[in-house]
Amino acid sequence: MFFKNRITRFNYLKMVSNTEENYLKAIFKISEKETAPASTNAISTEMHTSAASVSDMIKRLAEKDLVLYEKWKGVTLTKEGKKIATNLIRKHRLWEVFLVDKLNFSWDEIHPIAEELEHIKSTKLVQHLDEFLGFPKFDPHGDPIPDEHGNFTFRKQVQLSEFKKGKGIIIGVDEHSTQFLQYLDRLSLTLGTSIEIIEVIDYDGSVRININDNKEQIISNKVAKNLFVKPI
Amino acid sequence: MFFKNRITRFNYLKMVSNTEENYLKAIFKISEKETAPASTNAISTEMHTSAASVSDMIKRLAEKDLVLYEKWKGVTLTKEGKKIATNLIRKHRLWEVFLVDKLNFSWDEIHPIAEELEHIKSTKLVQHLDEFLGFPKFDPHGDPIPDEHGNFTFRKQVQLSEFKKGKGIIIGVDEHSTQFLQYLDRLSLTLGTSIEIIEVIDYDGSVRININDNKEQIISNKVAKNLFVKPI
DNA sequence: AAATATTTTTAGGTTAGTCTAAAAATAAAT
DNA sequence: ATTTATTTTTAGACTAACCTAAAAATATTT
Ligand SMILES: [Mn+2]
Ligand SMILES: [Mn+2]
Ligand SMILES: [Mn+2]
Ligand SMILES: [Mn+2]
Numbered sequence: 001m002f003f004k005n006r007i008t009r010f011n012y013l014k015m016v017s018n019t020e021e022n023y024l025k026a027i028f029k030i031s032e033k034e035t036a037p038a039s040t041n042a043i044s045t046e047m048h049t050s051a052a053s054v055s056d057m058i059k060r061l062a063e064k065d066l067v068l069y070e071k072w073k074g075v076t077l078t079k080e081g082k083k084i085a086t087n088l089i090r091k092h093r094l095w096e097v098f099l100v101d102k103l104n105f106s107w108d109e110i111h112p113i114a115e116e117l118e119h120i121k122s123t124k125l126v127q128h129l130d131e132f133l134g135f136p137k138f139d140p141h142g143d144p145i146p147d148e149h150g151n152f153t154f155r156k157q158v159q160l161s162e163f164k165k166g167k168g169i170i171i172g173v174d175e176h177s178t179q180f181l182q183y184l185d186r187l188s189l190t191l192g193t194s195i196e197i198i199e200v201i202d203y204d205g206s207v208r209i210n211i212n213d214n215k216e217q218i219i220s221n222k223v224a225k226n227l228f229v230k231p232i
Numbered sequence: 233m234f235f236k237n238r239i240t241r242f243n244y245l246k247m248v249s250n251t252e253e254n255y256l257k258a259i260f261k262i263s264e265k266e267t268a269p270a271s272t273n274a275i276s277t278e279m280h281t282s283a284a285s286v287s288d289m290i291k292r293l294a295e296k297d298l299v300l301y302e303k304w305k306g307v308t309l310t311k312e313g314k315k316i317a318t319n320l321i322r323k324h325r326l327w328e329v330f331l332v333d334k335l336n337f338s339w340d341e342i343h344p345i346a347e348e349l350e351h352i353k354s355t356k357l358v359q360h361l362d363e364f365l366g367f368p369k370f371d372p373h374g375d376p377i378p379d380e381h382g383n384f385t386f387r388k389q390v391q392l393s394e395f396k397k398g399k400g401i402i403i404g405v406d407e408h409s410t411q412f413l414q415y416l417d418r419l420s421l422t423l424g425t426s427i428e429i430i431e432v433i434d435y436d437g438s439v440r441i442n443i444n445d446n447k448e449q450i451i452s453n454k455v456a457k458n459l460f461v462k463p464i
Numbered sequence: 465a466a467a468t469a470t471t472t473t474t475a476g477g478t479t480a481g482t483c484t485a486a487a488a489a490t491a492a493a494t
Numbered sequence: 495a496t497t498t499a500t501t502t503t504t505a506g507a508c509t510a511a512c513c514t515a516a517a518a519a520t521a522t523t524t
Contacts, residue, residue, distance in 0.1 A: 040471070050512075
């Protein structure tokens with residue numbers, strides 16, 4: 001194959017498959033929670049593949065300078081790898097906004113579709129989509145949408161389970177399963193809902209709350225742990 | 233692998249890859265122009281793959297009952313294969329409408345993006361997209377968008393090169409290359425433009441036309457062949 | 465410190481989708 | 495009717511992405 005210029009050749013060599021993108025995203029997500037390098041096992045759990053497959057893939061990614069890898073010592077993303085991962089997350093979350101805001105999907109059914117849409121390659125498409133959506137900073141689950149440079153908007157948020165007293169507004173969820181999100185709908189615990197803590201029950205960590213100043217409700221510790229709240 | 237019910241098992245067996253979808257679409261397109269079964273060579277040209285690869289793939293598609301195939305005799309789509317192909321075309325053209333109408337792309341840059349988007353699987357997504365776009369019947373190139381049953385809207389159209397006298401409106405193009413479409417933009421020959429034939433030049437089949445009743449222009453026979461016109 | 469358990473890597477194999485080269489069948493030309 | 499050209503199929507090989515089973519390294523218990 002012949003290349004007219006260095007840039008084309010460079011891009012060709014850096015060509016990344018959908019699968020490789022997914023691995024990079026998995027490593028990024030693991031690195032968000034842990035400071036240590038991502039372990040083979042952690043990646044294999046996230047990707048639902050065998051540890052052997054992960055070892056294989058890690059080598060390919062290291063070969064392409066997308067991760068730093070030393071045998072037995074786990075893996076970290078390079079600048080280039082991180083860029084691909086955050087861009088994938090950016091696309092995923094923008095498409096989720098599109099599905100909810102424009103196509104009237106509900107927040108519990110969008111994730112698997114965005115999982116496909118995130119791999120569409122055109123950068124112009126992403127820019128136009130971003131503009132069409134009004135440059136949203138958060139997705140329908142309250143997760144921040146990185147900008148084109150990979151910078152996330154931070155905001156102070158607390159797990160409801162750690163929120164001992166006072167009022168707050170639900171601004172995010174830490175679990176994205178359909179089951180959990182539909183249960184939240186049933187409890188009217190959607191994003192933007194205001195919550196007041198009435199009582200934290202010592203016995204099991206359940207929380208008695210007042211929703212939108214008009215309905216009292218007890219929610220389990222597990223639910224409380226998966227809700228992010230902004231104190232007001 | 234264990235299946236709880238017949239339907240799941242059925243769908244699993246009928247699982248079709250992106251590549252298989254692309255082959256089915258190629259066969260469909262060939263069959264639109266020719267009544268005879270699609271030849272291996274025709275498919276290999278359309279798919280930019282070797283004839284050997286096509287022979288291989290054809291066997292797999294026949295195994296899945298998506299095409300009828302007899303060695304040396306070419307291939308035709310089964311009902312099931314045709315359904316997959318038309319659905320793919322439906323998705324492709326709906327996404328093209330989305331890109332132009334909602335994201336302000338121009339008609340010459342949308343095809344390769346739609347080539348990726350057409351493989352997104354959710355049928356609910358297609359329904360919602362269709363509704364969001366106002367149930368369009370034609371895409372930005374004037375090609376008909378099949379409905380969910382695979383039925384195309386037909387309309388009478390003539391190649392401009394066959395249109396000897398009188399007035400008409402441009403309603404479609406037979407070539408979708410960026411180069412051709414950008415050239416049409418330069419000539420102001422976009423969809424909806426009215427055209428009057430002034431003269432057909434015997435020597436090389438060029439056509440002298442009047443565009444929107446205000447500009448005379450000579451266009452080559454090659455351009456005229458690739459423009460579809462509705463007489464008025 | 466040894467024994468045991470866990471994690472990670474290697475070895476070897478599979479499938480989808482591609483290729484080139486060569487053989488077989490069909491079509492066209494003499 | 496032969497010969498020649500074209501088309502199609504087969505044979506054999508390659509890569510990406512997966513797998514299981516076994517070996518090697520590291521971590522945890524006793
Ligand atoms: Mn998601
Ligand atoms: Mn999300
Ligand atoms: Mn197109
Ligand atoms: Mn089109």
